[in-house]
Amino acid sequence: MKIINWIDARFPLTPFIKHELTEYKTPANLNYWWNFGSLAGFILMLQIITGLFLAMHYKADTNMAFDSVEYIMREVNFGWLIRYLHSTGAAAFFAILYIHILRGLYYGSYRKPREMLWWSGIALLFLVMGAAFMGYLLPWGQMSFWGAQVITNLFGVIPFIGDDLVLLLRGDFAVGDATLTRFFALHYLIPFLIVGLVVIHLVTLHWVKSTNPSGHSLQRESDAVPFHPYYTVKDLFGLMVFLLVFLSFVFFSPGSFIEADNYIPANPLQTPAHIVPEWYFLPFYAILRAIPNLELGVVAMVASILILAFMPYLDRSRIPGGGTNRPIYRLMFLAFLIDIVVLTYVGKKPPEGMLVPIGQVATLVYFGFFAAMPFVSKWEERWLLSKSVPGPVQENLDKPITLGKR
Numbered sequence: 001m002k003i004i005n006w007i008d009a010r011f012p013l014t015p016f017i018k019h020e021l022t023e024y025k026t027p028a029n030l031n032y033w034w035n036f037g038s039l040a041g042f043i044l045m046l047q048i049i050t051g052l053f054l055a056m057h058y059k060a061d062t063n064m065a066f067d068s069v070e071y072i073m074r075e076v077n078f079g080w081l082i083r084y085l086h087s088t089g090a091a092a093f094f095a096i097l098y099i100h101i102l103r104g105l106y107y108g109s110y111r112k113p114r115e116m117l118w119w120s121g122i123a124l125l126f127l128v129m130g131a132a133f134m135g136y137l138l139p140w141g142q143m144s145f146w147g148a149q150v151i152t153n154l155f156g157v158i159p160f161i162g163d164d165l166v167l168l169l170r171g172d173f174a175v176g177d178a179t180l181t182r183f184f185a186l187h188y189l190i191p192f193l194i195v196g197l198v199v200i201h202l203v204t205l206h207w208v209k210s211t212n213p214s215g216h217s218l219q220r221e222s223d224a225v226p227f228h229p230y231y232t233v234k235d236l237f238g239l240m241v242f243l244l245v246f247l248s249f250v251f252f253s254p255g256s257f258i259e260a261d262n263y264i265p266a267n268p269l270q271t272p273a274h275i276v277p278e279w280y281f282l283p284f285y286a287i288l289r290a291i292p293n294l295e296l297g298v299v300a301m302v303a304s305i306l307i308l309a310f311m312p313y314l315d316r317s318r319i320p321g322g323g324t325n326r327p328i329y330r331l332m333f334l335a336f337l338i339d340i341v342v343l344t345y346v347g348k349k350p351p352e353g354m355l356v357p358i359g360q361v362a363t364l365v366y367f368g369f370f371a372a373m374p375f376v377s378k379w380e381e382r383w384l385l386s387k388s389v390p391g392p393v394q395e396n397l398d399k400p401i402t403l404g405k406r
């Protein structure tokens with residue numbers, strides 16, 4: 001095409017698309033768990049676009065915020081759809097991200113040389129959490145208000161600067177109009193920071209290349225396929241299946257992801273009987289409450305995410321493919337998954353009766369997974385080698401997992 005030739009003479013458009021997309025070499029054996037990265041990218045775009053249209057009608061003012069959301073629902077053309085896509089999209093974003101992270105954990109995607117890729121992902125997770133927390137205040141319902149009250153309070157435990165930090169976050173001595181306007185400004189800003197970080201995430205990915213379910217080095221030309229059409233089609237198929245599930249919620253059960261109390265306008269004089277965060281924060285909330293001391297609880301809650309960053313060093317096994325080739329790790333991973341479900345349940349319920357010790361044990365199991373990793377992984381490696389696992393495992397132990405020549 002003439003126009004493309006004109007651009008190519010001035011800007012490397014076609015070479016870039018060929019190198020990074022159409023002809024980009026990808027392992028031939030990626031399974032469906034590798035779809036979740038592109039799904040995360042899709043939902044990020046959806047959140048930005050629907051958010052933009054919501055912002056055209058939303059009023060960041062405590063006297064008008066709640067009503068402006070109702071106005072969007074009732075009066076704006078397709079306002080209900082835009083809002084439900086955005087609120088359900090937030091929940092879907094976390095579901096996708098958690099699967100994306102768990103896939104990485106299971107297959108050992110954090111291992112050398114992918115440490116920086118893994119860390120850029122953790123930074124992304126923190127940013128997405130920040131954006132979701134700030135967005136939740138905007139409808140100015142009861143749960144918005146009291147959730148922000150509880151979470152901003154937590155920053156008060158930081159030594160020396162805690163009180164000043166809470167004041168800075170709230171913009172006032174209590175959650176109020178100043179908090180709402182600054183949360184709105186930041187909620188609008190953070191997604192663009194996320195986009196920037198996703199670009200870094202993908203540049204890092206294309207430098208170190210994807211790993212694969214077997215974890216073996218893919219050195220032969222036949223081990224890799226061009227991204228297009230193989231993975232463009234597979235990603236599109238994944239997107240269709242995802243949309244089927246996602247749109248079923250948007251059209252038939254959009255209230256599933258909005259707390260009933262949030263249909264009541266915020267009232268600073270009336271605390272709801274039970275303040276719960278959204279489902280995606282529940283495991284961390286359970287860890288916070290499992291520890292009777294607030295300061296230590298906050299430390300444990302932050303540590304429960306940060307500890308992921310140490311996985312490249314905690315996992316000392318050199319058996320490729322993570323859970324695929326490591327039976328003991330597979331069991332540990334299963335226990336970890338069940339533990340997260342238990343923590344989610346405990347986080348949802350009031351901390352009473354047996355749920356208190358169950359939450360504490362589940363917290364111990366959560367951190368136990370990481371604490372046991374160095375020992376179990378080394379021991380498991382020795383055990384597997386002593387059982388003389390077939391050749392390729394041993395041959396690959398010291399080779400970095402790369403995809404042919406760069």
Ligand code: HEM
Nearest residue numbers: 034036037038040041101104109118121122124125210211
């Ligand atoms: C906005 C959020 C994110 C987006 C848009 C995103 C996007 C992607 C994409 C498109 C891929 C390639 C396809 C795939 O392997 O699934 C990928 C790979 C990867 N991502 Fe993410 N990601 C995000 C967050 C995260 C998080 C939170 C983590 C971990 C804490 C993470 C860790 C990784 C790793 C380790 C890989 C390489 C996987 C492998 O080759 O085995 N990402 N990401």
